[in-house]
Structures are given as structure tokens and as C-alpha cells.
Amino acid sequence: MKLKLHVWRQPNKDQAGAMKDYAVEGVSEHMSFLEMMDTLNEQLMNKGEEPVAFDHDCREGICGSCSMVINGLPHGGHKGVTVCQLHMRHFKDGDEIFIEPWRAKAFPVLKDLVVDRAAFDRIVASGGYVSVATGGAPDANALPIPKKEADLSMDAAACIGCGACVAACKNASAMLFTAAKASHLNHLPQGQPERFERVKNMSMQMDAEGFGTCTNLSQCEAVCPKEISVRVIAEFNADLIKAQVKG
Amino acid sequence: MADAMELKRDTAGESLLGSLTRFFMSAVGSKVVMAATGLGLFLFVVGHLAGNLLAYVGRDAFNAYAIALKSNAILLWGARSALLIGFPLHILTAIRTVQLNRAARPVPYAFDNKSPARTAAKTMMLSGLVVMFYFLYHLAHFTWRITGPQPVTLLPDGNFDAYSMLVMGFQQPLISLIYIGAQVLLAAHLSHGVYSMFQHLGFWGTKWTPFLKKTALVAGYGLCAAFASIPLAVLLGIIKP
Numbered sequence A: 001m002k003l004k005l006h007v008w009r010q011p012n013k014d015q016a017g018a019m020k021d022y023a024v025e026g027v028s029e030h031m032s033f034l035e036m037m038d039t040l041n042e043q044l045m046n047k048g049e050e051p052v053a054f055d056h057d058c059r060e061g062i063c064g065s066c067s068m069v070i071n072g073l074p075h076g077g078h079k080g081v082t083v084c085q086l087h088m089r090h091f092k093d094g095d096e097i098f099i100e101p102w103r104a105k106a107f108p109v110l111k112d113l114v115v116d117r118a119a120f121d122r123i124v125a126s127g128g129y130v131s132v133a134t135g136g137a138p139d140a141n142a143l144p145i146p147k148k149e150a151d152l153s154m155d156a157a158a159c160i161g162c163g164a165c166v167a168a169c170k171n172a173s174a175m176l177f178t179a180a181k182a183s184h185l186n187h188l189p190q191g192q193p194e195r196f197e198r199v200k201n202m203s204m205q206m207d208a209e210g211f212g213t214c215t216n217l218s219q220c221e222a223v224c225p226k227e228i229s230v231r232v233i234a235e236f237n238a239d240l241i242k243a244q245v246k247g
Numbered sequence B: 001m002a003d004a005m006e007l008k009r010d011t012a013g014e015s016l017l018g019s020l021t022r023f024f025m026s027a028v029g030s031k032v033v034m035a036a037t038g039l040g041l042f043l044f045v046v047g048h049l050a051g052n053l054l055a056y057v058g059r060d061a062f063n064a065y066a067i068a069l070k071s072n073a074i075l076l077w078g079a080r081s082a083l084l085i086g087f088p089l090h091i092l093t094a095i096r097t098v099q100l101n102r103a104a105r106p107v108p109y110a111f112d113n114k115s116p117a118r119t120a121a122k123t124m125m126l127s128g129l130v131v132m133f134y135f136l137y138h139l140a141h142f143t144w145r146i147t148g149p150q151p152v153t154l155l156p157d158g159n160f161d162a163y164s165m166l167v168m169g170f171q172q173p174l175i176s177l178i179y180i181g182a183q184v185l186l187a188a189h190l191s192h193g194v195y196s197m198f199q200h201l202g203f204w205g206t207k208w209t210p211f212l213k214k215t216a217l218v219a220g221y222g223l224c225a226a227f228a229s230i231p232l233a234v235l236l237g238i239i240k241p
Helices: A033-046 A118-125 A145-159 A165-168 A176-187 A195-208 A219-223 A231-246 B017-025 B027-056 B059-071 B073-103 B125-145 B162-170 B173-200 B209-235
Strands: A002-010 A018-024 A097-102 A109-110
Touching: A002 B209, A018 A033, A033 A145, A118 A176, A118 A195, A118 B017, A118 B059, A145 A219, A165 A176, A165 A219, A176 A195, A176 A219, A176 A231, A195 B027, A231 B027, A231 B173, B017 B027, B027 B059, B027 B073, B027 B173, B027 B209, B059 B073, B059 B162, B073 B125, B125 B162, B162 B173, B162 B209, B173 B209
Parallel strands: A002 A097
Antiparallel strands: A002 A018
């Protein structure tokens, strides 16, 4: 099939960018969206033009690298999929597709569709860890954890840090990411001693990065490729309130 | 080594006041302020409605309530403090968070953001702004008595005839329309706010949260339908002069 693309092109961090139109041919419905982008880049290179820069790595939905807003929806808006898992069978011949990078002050565009997500790394570095040495993998059930708690922790730990939550949020808030990175530790015994210091530090870092505030629209939950619930945000809020009382 | 890795807060050792100020200025803390003041204002609205519905009982019941409210210092200042503290904090925090949110996305999307969300939830600032102007008009009408038709005579005991004020006001279709219109926007505001405040305050449950979302819809639109029924009842002649 043949598609009409509108792609954000920006030469580097300091220069202004703009949407540019491209026609891409020979797209198969069996391709993934990233393979369609590869096809476009091959066609551009054959014409001697600069290919479109975009982040990608595992191409199986677990690394969190790919990051495109497709027709107004991060990762294309299909339930539980990243851009690399998005198939071209969802599009038809002649479709127009708008492809943009994540838009947030805290995620500056480095080139074309590539954004700098180091703000997420700094949030994790501020408290998204336990400082006790946990050693090697322990024997199964050596440390009993109720199934319910383990599930809540695992659901939050599914976060791949892609940043779709920020991209989707009307306010470019990073609450879903930050809260998920606290929740997966705060549901385990190892996370308890530093529970309140963790949420305070992570909240402060999140603000310092220039993300917006949460207005409970749940747009993040709707587009999260790992379907993480806004439950983690309520937990994060509750822990921060408790942290004030505990000093 | 282990000591160097220990999770320590930069602000450890700051005063209680300093730490609370820092919290209430943070992204999460400002939402706690929004939720707490929102809860206060919501409770005020519920109490206000209970009083208004006495208009259906009759002139004497409604006027007795109006006089009781004015003469009972605890009731009056309880309601007034909900407004005097709640409103400015709610509005100032809203302005501040909207500024933060706008600054957080300096370059807009070329294609509209299609991530799903309820329209009422996305337009809280707009509905809130309209409700604020309506609130000022409402004060001018019923509290300061500088707009709308006002009864010329006082009650025999020297008090204002609140019942006549209400009926005379709502007999004007334009005034009724303003009141009913504002109720629709207040309903939209509450239909998100009543759920959202629980989320901000950290309440979440697999059964509790969907229930709260429905409750917010029912409470928001239900309360405002009850409010709006009064001007309608006056126009239809159910509440008589």
C-alpha cells in the first residue's frame, strides 16, 4: 500500500523543527510500524535525503525505546502495544498518518522523533531503588510475600519507561511513571524501610524536571503499553501524605 | 559503601512549616490542596441545596431557614469559612497548576491529542471559571442585593423576605436561565471533581474507584438538577409567590 506521512523533522536540539510530508510506497500490511519507517528511510536514502531518526531497540515491546505519537495517540493507541508491535494491517492504502515525537518540556527533542528521556533516569536515581544489598536470586518463597502484594508489585514493575504516559497526558505529567517506579518497590518487604523517603525524593525530582501536574484524566492509563493502572498514582499520593505526617 | 548508597533526603532536618510549605507547593501537594478545598466546597453545595429545597415546603419554612442561618454564628461562619478559605485556595492553586501544566508542554502537537478522557474532566478550568463568575453574580443577587428584583418591604419581624426574593428573581426567565446554565457547568465540574478528589487524597480500590466515578456523575448531575428544579418550579408556577 501507499501512504501519505506527515513527520516531524528537526535537525538537532537547538534548531526549530517542522512537520514534513512524505509519500511512502510498497508498504505491506504484515510490516510493523517501525518496518514501515525503515521502508521510508530506505526510499529517502535512495533519493540522497537524510533518513528520519527514531528510537528503537528490541522491537518486541519490552525495551521502551520506540516512541512516536501516531495520529494523536502515543504508540498508535492500540491496547497494550508499543509502536514496534503496531502492525500496518491497522492502516489502509492511501491513509494519511501524522508522526510526532513525545511532546514535553522535560523530554527535549534531540533529532526528528528522538527525545531525551534522561529525566526519567534522574527520577529513578532520586529514589527508585533499595539501598540494602539484596544478594543473588533467593530461593523461591524464602521470603514469604502475599500473592496479592506480589501481583500489585509486578503490575507496576511492568513499566518499560517509554514515556507514553507523559506524551498522552494533557498536562505532560509524569505521575504514572514515577508512581509505578515507587509502587513496585513499595509493595515488597525490601522497599519498606525507605518507603517514605523514596516517594518524597522522587516527587521532588519529578517537579524539578518540569513535568506537569496530574488531573486524573487517566489518559496515561489508556495509552500505557503495559496497561499500568492509575492505582499506582493514588498509592503515591497516599504515601506522600503519610510521609508529611511521619516527618 | 552501603552508607553512601543509603536513600537520604536533601531536605532532612528542615522545619515542620518548611516541609509542609514545600509539600503544598509540589505537584502532588497542590492537588491535595485542590482536593481538600474541593471537598469543603462540595459539602457547602450539599448544605446549600438542603436549604434551597425548603422553598418547596413554603414561604415560612424557607424564611425560617434563612433567618436561622443568619442568626446561628456557628452555622453561618462554618459555611462562610468553607467559602472564604476554600474558594481563594481552590482558585489560586488552579491558576498555579494550569501555569505549570502549560509550561510542561511548550511545543504543542500538530495532530490533536486523541488520548481518551471525559470532556468534563478536560475542561475543569473552563467550568470552574464560569462557576466562579456565576458565584459572584449569585452573591450580588441574594447576599449583597444589588442586582435583580428585590422585595420592597421587609418581613413583619424586620428580616429580609428571602422567599419573595427567590420567587421574584426566578420569575424573570433570563435570571432563571443564568442559574440553570450555571448549574449545568457546576454539574460537569463536580462529575469529575467528586471522583478526582479521592484519587488525589490517595483513596483507590478495585471496587471503590469505579463506584466513586459513578457516584461523582450521580452526585454532580443529581445535585445540580435539584438546584435547577427551583427556578423551573417558579417559572412553572409550582413554587408560588
